[in-house]
Amino acid sequence: MTLLNKTIIGFAFLTLFVSACDRIENPVIIHDTSLDWTLYPNDTTVSPYPWPTWTANTNTLRNVLLEDYTGHTCINCPSAAVVAKTIEDNNPNRVFVMSVHASTTSGYQVPELPHLPLDHRTEAGNEYAQVFNVFFNPAGTVNRTLTGGNYYALNSAWTSMTATELSKPLDFNIQLQYNYYPQTNGLFIHTEVEALSDAAADQYTIINCLVRDTVIAPQIIPGGTVEEEYHHHSMLTNNINGTWGTPIFEGGVSSGQKEYNNFTYKLPDPIADTTFRIDNLSIITFISKNDTYEVMQVIKTSLN
Amino acid sequence: MNLNNSTTFIITSLGIFLSQAFFAQHKEDSRSYISGNVQAIAQYYNADSLINAADPDHKMGMNSFANINFRKGNFSAGTRFESYLNPLEGYPVGFKGSGIGYRYASWKNDDVEITVGNFYEQFGSGMILRIWESRQLGIDNALDGIKLKYNPYKGVYLKGLIGKQRFRFDDGLKNGDGLVRGLDGEVNLNELLDSTFDNSKFKITLGGSFVSKYNNDNATPDFIMPHNVGAYGGRIIARYGKVRFYGEYITKENDPYPDPSAPKFNYLYKNGEAVLLNLGYSTKGFSVDFNAKHQDNMLWRSTNVSALPTDLLIGYSPALSKQHTYALASTLYPYSPNARGEIAYQLDVLYKIPKKSKLGGKYGWDLGLNIATAYAPQRTFINDDSTSRKMYSTSIFSASDSLFFRDINFSIGKKINKKLKLKLQYLNFIFDDRVQLVAKHHELIMADIVVADLTWKVNKKNSIKYQVQHLSTLQDQGNWAFGQIEYAYSPHWFVAVLDQWNYGNTIKEQQIHYLLATAGYIKGSNRFTLQYGRQRAGVFCVGGVCRQVPASNGLTFSFTSSF
Numbered sequence: 095m096t097l098l099n100k101t102i103i104g105f106a107f108l109t110l111f112v113s114a115c116d117r118i119e120n121p122v123i124i125h126d127t128s129l130d131w132t133l134y135p136n137d138t139t140v141s142p143y144p145w146p147t148w149t150a151n152t153n154t155l156r157n158v159l160l161e162d163y164t165g166h167t168c169i170n171c172p173s174a175a176v177v178a179k180t181i182e183d184n185n186p187n188r189v190f191v192m193s194v195h196a197s198t199t200s201g202y203q204v205p206e207l208p209h210l211p212l213d214h215r216t217e218a219g220n221e222y223a224q225v226f227n228v229f230f231n232p233a234g235t236v237n238r239t240l241t242g243g244n245y246y247a248l249n250s251a252w253t254s255m256t257a258t259e260l261s262k263p264l265d266f267n268i269q270l271q272y273n274y275y276p277q278t279n280g281l282f283i284h285t286e287v288e289a290l291s292d293a294a295a296d297q298y299t300i301i302n303c304l305v306r307d308t309v310i311a312p313q314i315i316p317g318g319t320v321e322e323e324y325h326h327h328s329m330l331t332n333n334i335n336g337t338w339g340t341p342i343f344e345g346g347v348s349s350g351q352k353e354y355n356n357f358t359y360k361l362p363d364p365i366a367d368t369t370f371r372i373d374n375l376s377i378i379t380f381i382s383k384n385d386t387y388e389v390m391q392v393i394k395t396s397l398n
Numbered sequence: 399m400n401l402n403n404s405t406t407f408i409i410t411s412l413g414i415f416l417s418q419a420f421f422a423q424h425k426e427d428s429r430s431y432i433s434g435n436v437q438a439i440a441q442y443y444n445a446d447s448l449i450n451a452a453d454p455d456h457k458m459g460m461n462s463f464a465n466i467n468f469r470k471g472n473f474s475a476g477t478r479f480e481s482y483l484n485p486l487e488g489y490p491v492g493f494k495g496s497g498i499g500y501r502y503a504s505w506k507n508d509d510v511e512i513t514v515g516n517f518y519e520q521f522g523s524g525m526i527l528r529i530w531e532s533r534q535l536g537i538d539n540a541l542d543g544i545k546l547k548y549n550p551y552k553g554v555y556l557k558g559l560i561g562k563q564r565f566r567f568d569d570g571l572k573n574g575d576g577l578v579r580g581l582d583g584e585v586n587l588n589e590l591l592d593s594t595f596d597n598s599k600f601k602i603t604l605g606g607s608f609v610s611k612y613n614n615d616n617a618t619p620d621f622i623m624p625h626n627v628g629a630y631g632g633r634i635i636a637r638y639g640k641v642r643f644y645g646e647y648i649t650k651e652n653d654p655y656p657d658p659s660a661p662k663f664n665y666l667y668k669n670g671e672a673v674l675l676n677l678g679y680s681t682k683g684f685s686v687d688f689n690a691k692h693q694d695n696m697l698w699r700s701t702n703v704s705a706l707p708t709d710l711l712i713g714y715s716p717a718l719s720k721q722h723t724y725a726l727a728s729t730l731y732p733y734s735p736n737a738r739g740e741i742a743y744q745l746d747v748l749y750k751i752p753k754k755s756k757l758g759g760k761y762g763w764d765l766g767l768n769i770a771t772a773y774a775p776q777r778t779f780i781n782d783d784s785t786s787r788k789m790y791s792t793s794i795f796s797a798s799d800s801l802f803f804r805d806i807n808f809s810i811g812k813k814i815n816k817k818l819k820l821k822l823q824y825l826n827f828i829f830d831d832r833v834q835l836v837a838k839h840h841e842l843i844m845a846d847i848v849v850a851d852l853t854w855k856v857n858k859k860n861s862i863k864y865q866v867q868h869l870s871t872l873q874d875q876g877n878w879a880f881g882q883i884e885y886a887y888s889p890h891w892f893v894a895v896l897d898q899w900n901y902g903n904t905i906k907e908q909q910i911h912y913l914l915a916t917a918g919y920i921k922g923s924n925r926f927t928l929q930y931g932r933q934r935a936g937v938f939c940v941g942g943v944c945r946q947v948p949a950s951n952g953l954t955f956s957f958t959s960s961f
Contacts, residue, residue, distance in 0.1 A: 118623075121621045
């Protein structure tokens with residue numbers, strides 16, 4: 095045997111052995127029977143579900159959820175939407191607008207044939223309008239905080255309210271990861287919430303809202319005419335885990351504590367309604383304090 | 399590379415080796431040799447409720463084995479017949495019946511040695527791979543497969559192996575399902591670079607190992623299990639004159655085991671890590687050795703399901719402590735390395751005051767000092783139970799203040815005259831019973847032991863050995879006294895009587911005498927021994943690997959022979 099042969103065999107052995115390791119970064123199999131596993135298109139025994147790996151959340155800033163209660167027959171709503179969008183644009187990744195087509199009477203939301211045939215209302219939006227007593231449009235809530243004893247505020251107050259909220263200390267951090275399977279229109283959502291302060295006595299929930307980034311649909315604009323191709327921005331479309339979300343830190347919470355939650359959701363067929371194309375969808379995730387409804391932190395995750 | 403590809407590759411590679419080796423064979427010594435050895439130990443059990451003695455239904459146990467080896471030229475083969483009818487009480491479960499427990503065939507030439515069937519092997523200190531057996535302990539993790547030793551170039555030594563480990567003996571060998579694959583290389587630089595280093599006082603050898611296992615025994619629904627787990631590391635062996643150094647580092651990738659008693663160690667995915675260092679100096683009449691070990695999460699078996707402590711072990715944890723031989727010191731509170739990890743140190747000094755010197759007198763003095771200690775690693779726990787499950791972090795040789803074990807012992811040996819030889823020993827133990835769970839009563843046991851051992855060689859044929867020992871402790875079972883007298887009539891006969899008395903037990907009924915009489919006959923390579931009496935419960939250890947021995951009362955017969 096030549097020295098070359100010996101060397102080749104030696105290296106072949108080495109290569110063989112070094113390759114024989116399975117490194118598992120995230121080994122915990124989560125038994126969440128609330129998940130809809132029919133949305134996972136693969137055989138888990140052959141191709142296990144790719145549970146996410148979490149890295150440290152280094153965010154230190156408190157964000158703002160600006161809910162713009164609007165309606166497609168509300169003449170003043172487009173101008174309020176511009177105010178909301180401007181605040182969002184001026185605070186990238188800090189302020190997230192969610193357009194909620196709702197009011198206590200649904201006076202501006204009901205379809206009106208033939209020009210306004212669509213119904214943008216959602217069950218969650220209707221409940222929010224009732225609880226926050228949004229009896230007119232346009233109105234907005236800023237992190238669902240009270241101003242003058244009311245949750246709602248005129249759009250002229252949104253900028254200053256937003257500034258106040260942005261300067262508050264951060265009590266919770268949120269991270270979200272997801273997997274989307276076009277074969278089933280299945281969306282698997284994984285959230286990590288980290289408490290940054292002690293709040294043992296308070297109760298919180300995490301709420302995931304599906305929003306469509308842009309919905310081109312008729313809207314009455316100032317002057318009373320219908321604009322057929324009005325761009326509705328960040329429209330609340332459905333609540334993935336219910337109107338009031340999923341309780342977190344139920345046993346009390348202390349700084350540094352983390353909680354993980356998983357959700358599945360079957361997205362509407364994007365062929366039947368192109369506004370549900372995955373690249374037009376986002377999830378707004380926020381932590382809500384149970385007794386006051388205050389939004390403690392919010393993030394927006396684009397699915398595109 | 400998946401397993402099927404791996405196996406195919408190994409078989410192909412071995413085929414290349416084998417074909418090369420057999421083409422190169424040449425005639426050497428053509429004589430045939432047969433050798434072997436036999437051992438049988440049988441014990442008849444009497445009921446003895448006072449000491450809670452083992453009292454099995456079958457009344458008698460017997461462990462025996464016979465090795466038979468054949469060698470002709472470069473070829474050798476052998477087998478071991480084993481019999482456990484029924485196994486001795488306290489012997490690990492998994493040994494029963496009679497049959498062949500070991501068989502092998504081996505062939506070698508100048509460059510290559512091939513073994514098929516069962517074999518034992520060790521890489522480095524054994525932390526990454528130690529395939530061994532101890533019939534006294536009831537440990538046998540022999541591999542069943544193929545092993546290659548290959549010397550491709552002067553000073554370069556390679557070993558490769560693949561096989562399944564012995565798991566049980568039930569009328570024959572039963573292997574575990576896990577596969578062990580290993581590769582080890584050593585380069586002796588003095589041999590390799592002989593023109594430069596041949597006459598150098600500085601000797602150095604570098605080594606490296608890679609061992610991996612494959613098993614899918616554990617199908618837990620809670621965790622994704624790694625089916626292929628690798629461990630690897632390197633070592634350096636150096637010597638300069640009378641100073642020698644050994645250093646080895648091993649790391650093991652994620653290798654989770656169930657450990658429900660401790661949530662932070664249960665299905666732990668942290669990499670394991672071990673460092674072993676030895677620095678020694680020896681000259682005539684004086685030697686000093688210092689050892690240090692850092693070991694964390696290095697349990698290393700070929701299965702990832704729960705197993706008995708000595709089952710299917712691939713790796714070995716070297717015990718940095720003196721293996722005592724006197725009964726009270728060796729079997730009541732013996733040290734066994736902590737499987738989860740430990741930081742351990744040992745200093746061992748031997749000095750002989752020269753004979754015919756002012757202090758040494760006519761025969762000199764033998765002095766020995768040994769200090770050994772082990773602590774839990776300093777672990778910083780992290781909250782990742784539901785994600786990566788690394789659970790904690792450690793730093794090399796960063797110890798906590800949690801003491802597992804400390805042993806300080808000092809011995810003096812003195813030949814008084816041509817007929818009398820005396821050995822005195824003092825030992826001080828601190829032993830954390832939560833860690834070793836030997837005594838199962840207390841958390842921290844502190845014990846002092848003194849030993850006096852006098853041998854009186856009456857004349858050429860007759861000798862008498864006296865031994866007294868005393869253990870004092872305020873914990874566990876309290877004080878013990880031990881006395882033994884042994885008479886030997888050379889070269890064939892010996893008789894001995896010993897008594898161990900637990901006179902310090904706080905429960906008066908437990909202040910028991912364990913009286914044991916022994917008689918033996920030796921002729922050539924044959925040795926017959928008979929024992930009758932009480933034997934107390936204890937722990938029997940070899941190299942830090944231990945097994946519990948239950949109390950017993952009865953007659954024991956043993957026979958050993960070799961040919």
